[in-house]
Amino acid sequence: MAPPVENGVNGAVDSSTTNGVNGSHKRPIYIAGCSGGVYDRKRAIHDMAKNEPHVDVITGDWMSECNMTLRGSDKRDKLAKKQLSAVGAAYEPYFLEEIDPAIPWLAKNNTKVCVNAGASDVEGLANEVKKLIAKHGVDLKVGFVDGDDCTDAALELYHKGENFPNLPAGKNIQDWGHEPICAQCYLGGTGIAACFAGGADIVVCGRVADASVTVGAAMWWHSWTRENNIQEVASALMVGHVIECSTYATGGYYSGFKDLGVNDTDMGYPIAAIEHNGEAVFTMEKGKHGLVNIATIASQLLYEIQGVYYYNSDVTAQIENVKLEQVGENAVRMSGVQGLPAPPTTKVGITAKGGYQAEFHFYLTGLDIEEKAKMVERQTLAAMGEHAKKFSCLKFQICGTVPQDPQSQDEATVDMRIFAQTKDPDLLSAGAMVDSDRGSFARFCIENLLQGYPGSTMAPDMRCAMGRPYFEYWVSLMPQTFVKETAHLPDGTVVDIPAPGVTKEYDFNQPSYDTRGPVDLSSFGPTTRAPLGYVVMGRSGDKSSNANLGLFVRHQDEFDWLRSLLSVEKLRELLGKDDKGKNIDRCEMPNIYAVHFLLRDHLDRGFNATSGYDSLGKNLCEYIRCRYVDIPNRFLERGRI
Known part of the structure; x- marks a missing residue:
């Protein structure tokens, strides 16, 4: 990637001009997206800090429904047992491994970092980052944002009869059939901006929305507020959406992946230059595999959206008329986002313990696959007898088909999966496996092996047939006025982040329509x-x-x-x-x-x-x-x- 030049092909203005923090709005802020999840590549933050010194802020997304439920439940269990010292495991430790080698380069190049790896113990993660900074002997300041753990408020509302309608299905939480244990809401970027304004070099957060780390950095840099800069913040929100999943924007998970040839083993991370009006140019880490073109950016723009309205705690982006333009090699400009006020609510994820689940696999080969699968199902249900009623979910599934005249035995083999969930842990236990009187899921599946279908073969690893806990997750909305967000500055100052003063009510459902003026x-x-x-x-x-x-x-x-x-x-x-x-x-x-x-x-x-x-x-x-x-x-x- 060439350095930015005024009126150059990447559409950005000269990087030598002063930034918004110092009173000018000429220079864009360069933000890199260096983590799309807990297990993204370890090299990302270090390499970006070392090799891309023009990048102002490195961001990363570490949160998902999986670790939100796991970390949140773990924290509540330990609090209930008064094991407060053990709560530290409720953040994402992998982030520490990734930022550790980057710290000297962050200090040398004056590069800032903002991530949401704090999960359910953001203060604990902030303290661990401070220890790493001390180890390296550099002068970097740490701030953190919390308030996403809204368990107390959510449970109080729940016990008062709040419906918490489920976003996908519209059902009320009272019909869920599970008891909530913890809740986390999605925060915006305002608290992040406050931390940066308060002198933080590294800001760690809990469940801020994936794109909020970018929004907060841009708000700080350009001196935006969510009340006075709705258009700009909305545009930055969609920029954050594009880079939040790291290399999903540069050739990962790309329908046109064959364009990459064999150059797909080390894709570069995306970099967005966000201008004073919120529009941005996307480029990527230099010297790496991958692509930045209209198709890769459009692909990520369309990922995990719900329609033309994209909601955030700070602002709403309307993206029906979003535009993408190729402005250079591996450079795409995005514009056309319409800014609207934030909704008065924010998304909340409510966790319950669902029970236990397990699965058993058979391999079916050759002819008559459907008939063989039906035989497995009949025999297994007969072995279960009345125990079958104890499963809340029991499915018999076939993955794959056998082609005509297969050319190998592997081609002629499909996977049959028996999937089970129950609230009875004994039904999925290893002990019940060897105790025929008690009965167990694994034993019900395996005991028919010698009277099974032709070629009856099971998967040799039985570990997946033993029960493991799983969580149920209820996604709803709660008023932002119930959220107690705070920004913790490096000097110890705590700044309360109020709910947005300007909001707008939106329909529960997104606009939906078939095409206008269809063509024959x-x-x-x-x-x-x-x-x-x-x-x-x-x-x-x-x-x-x-x-x-x-x-x-x-x-x-x-x-x-x-x-x-x-x-x-x-x-x-x-x-x-x-x-x-x-x-x-x-x-x-x-x-x-x-x-x-x-x-x-x-x-x-x-x-x-x-x-x-x-x-x-x-x-x-x-x-x-x-x-x-x-x-x-x-x-x-x-x-x-």
């Missing part, structure tokens, strides 16, 4: 029956049990075809047996040639408790892209994706 599909000329993904790219993801699906094309005429083809009814046809019959919302983003769907309550409760293979909704897009439709020949002649 026959007008596109002769067609060939082929997979949709030959000409259509996309991305999908999850938010609790909702699945989102964004599909886009590369040319205007292809978009006219795509939007006319892909109605909600057509999507249901493409889903086939996977159509749950639940509500599906649809909208369009014409400037990026995209059609977006929100499949409500599609994923069986979401990542923590799901019985499905696609636990994060990420494979939904690739399933739809492989489905056959009639594609105009003139599109196919442009080359297959």
Whole structure:
């Protein structure tokens, strides 16, 4: 990546001018996204701090529904047992491994850091970071933001009868069937901006929204407030959304991954130059694999959204008319985001202990797969007898199909999975496995082996057949006025962050519509029956049990075809047996040639408790892209994706 020059190809202004903190709004802030989850690559923060000295702030996202439930539940258990000294495990320790070698370079290049790795013990993480700084003998200041643990407020409202309607399904929490134990709400960037303004070099947070680390850095740099700079903050929010998943914006999880060839083993992390008006140019770490083009940025823009409104505690972004422009090699400008006030509520995730789950696998080979699977199911249910009623979830699933005339035994083999959940731990215990009188899930599955289907073969590793705890997760909204957010400055000052003073009520449901002015599909000329993904790219993801699906094309005429083809009814046809019959919302983003769907309550409760293979909704897009439709020949002649 070339250094920024005034009116250069990357559209940013000269980096030598003063920044907003010092009273000028000429220079953009350069923000890098260096972690998209707990297990992102360890090198990211160190390499960015060392090799990209023009970057002002390195950000990272460490939170997910998985570790929110795990860390939150762990903290509440230890508090209940008065094991306060043990609560330190409730932050994400992997962050310490990643930032440790970067600390000398952060000090040398005056690069700041903001992450949400604090999970359920953000103060504990801040103290550990201070120890690392002392070890390296440098002068860096640490601040932290808390208030996301809203368990007390949420439980008080719950016991008073608050409905907490579930966002995917609209059901009330009283119908959930589980008892809440902890709750975490999503915070914005205002507290982060306060920490930076108070002299912090490193800011650690708990459950701030994924994009809020970018929003907070930009608010500090450009001296924005959420009341006076709604447009700018909304634009920065979508910039944060693009870089929050690190290399998802630079070629990771990209439908056009074949464009990378073999250069896919060390993708560069994204860098966003956010200007004084909130617009931004995306580039990437120099000398690394990957791509920054309209398609990679559009892919991430469409990831895990719910429609044209993107909500945050600070602001709302309306993205129907978002624009992307290639302004140089590995450089894309984003504009066209509309800023609106924040909602008076914020998203809250409420955790309950669901029980225990296990799974058992058989391998089925060759002919008559369906009949063999039915035999397994009959025999297993017969072995369970009355015990079958003790399972809250019991599914028999087949993954894969056998092709005609397979050329190897592996090609002719599919996986049969028996998935079970129960509140009775003994039913999934190892002890019950060897005690035939007690009975256990594993024993019920295995004891039919010698009277089983032809070739009856089980997976040799039995550990997954033993029970492990799982969590249920309820996603809802709560008033921001119940949130007690605080920013803890390096000098010990604690700043209260009030709820936003300017808010707007929004409908519970996003706008949904089939295309306006559809084009007669026959007008596109002769067609060939082929997979949709030959000409259509996309991305999908999850938010609790909702699945989102964004599909886009590369040319205007292809978009006219795509939007006319892909109605909600057509999507249901493409889903086939996977159509749950639940509500599906649809909208369009014409400037990026995209059609977006929100499949409500599609994923069986979401990542923590799901019985499905696609636990994060990420494979939904690739399933739809492989489905056959009639594609105009003139599109196919442009080359297959």
